[in-house]
Amino acid sequence: MNKILSGKNIVKTYGIGREASNALNGVNIEILAGEFVAVMGPSGCGKSTLLFALSGTDTINSGSIQFGGKELTRLNENALADIRRTKMGFVFQQPAMLKNLNILDNIILSSVQENRKNTAGIIRKAKTLIEKTGITGLEERDITEVSGGQLQRACICRALMNEPEILFADEPTGALNSKSSEEIMDLFSDISKNGMAVFLVTHDAKVASRADRVLFMNDGAVRSELFLKKFNERDMENRVNQVILRMRDYEI
Numbered sequence: 001m002n003k004i005l006s007g008k009n010i011v012k013t014y015g016i017g018r019e020a021s022n023a024l025n026g027v028n029i030e031i032l033a034g035e036f037v038a039v040m041g042p043s044g045c046g047k048s049t050l051l052f053a054l055s056g057t058d059t060i061n062s063g064s065i066q067f068g069g070k071e072l073t074r075l076n077e078n079a080l081a082d083i084r085r086t087k088m089g090f091v092f093q094q095p096a097m098l099k100n101l102n103i104l105d106n107i108i109l110s111s112v113q114e115n116r117k118n119t120a121g122i123i124r125k126a127k128t129l130i131e132k133t134g135i136t137g138l139e140e141r142d143i144t145e146v147s148g149g150q151l152q153r154a155c156i157c158r159a160l161m162n163e164p165e166i167l168f169a170d171e172p173t174g175a176l177n178s179k180s181s182e183e184i185m186d187l188f189s190d191i192s193k194n195g196m197a198v199f200l201v202t203h204d205a206k207v208a209s210r211a212d213r214v215l216f217m218n219d220g221a222v223r224s225e226l227f228l229k230k231f232n233e234r235d236m237e238n239r240v241n242q243v244i245l246r247m248r249d250y251e252i
């Protein structure tokens, strides 16, 4: 498999002078095309900072980040924004959409802004995603008229509209009940099987157990990785236990 994203010796410092502290302390990471990677670690260990660094959302102090053959740290803000818009998708813990638009309009908004001539094609694509994510029938609803899990699925549809090469998800199930959370994980699993890489930050062993590989971070560095591909996909109990055992090793 081709590697699509790699980070070498990533250092990210917040604050200056005596107040300065490293949120990332020389992180090395590689993500393959279509690979589903979960990142775990105690609060404040640098998971979100790593997500923002790898996606070019935030600058780093030193190190290298290669995405699709390009060195992200050398690109200007416009070039980075282009890559984020066309090749990356983002999902966050709190599903957020515009209040004055219905679910469908929220999903298609940025695609229509980019290509006003093909609205019909964009709506067709959105409807396919809406069906895949199981929220058919909710297109015309106001965003306040759906559940948190349904809104998160709509956010995932929006993130998938431009067929990104990688989906970055920061605690996407953090605000959901366990049933919705499982449904969202089924979706992520399908997404990665269809060739899109997923980089997911989570505190939840059950969620992480769905990934191909789990990275364990502590104090701004990746300390360990667990390959879950060798364990039967259906034996969820075993996969979750593997994750929990490793979390104990790293006091997570």
Ligand SMILES: Nc1ncnc2c1ncn2[C@@H]1O[C@H](COP(=O)(O)OP(=O)(O)OP(=O)(O)O)[C@@H](O)[C@H]1O
Pocket (backbone or CB within 6 Å): 014, 015, 022, 023, 041, 042, 043, 044, 045, 046, 047, 048, 049, 050
């Ligand atoms: N904008 C900022 N300014 C200063 N320090 C920051 C900023 N963002 C994060 N930090 C610090 O960097 C460290 C890593 O934060 P980060 O949010 O990446 O942790 P995390 O592992 O995602 O935590 P959590 O699981 O609680 O979300 C923490 O010590 C945090 O306080």
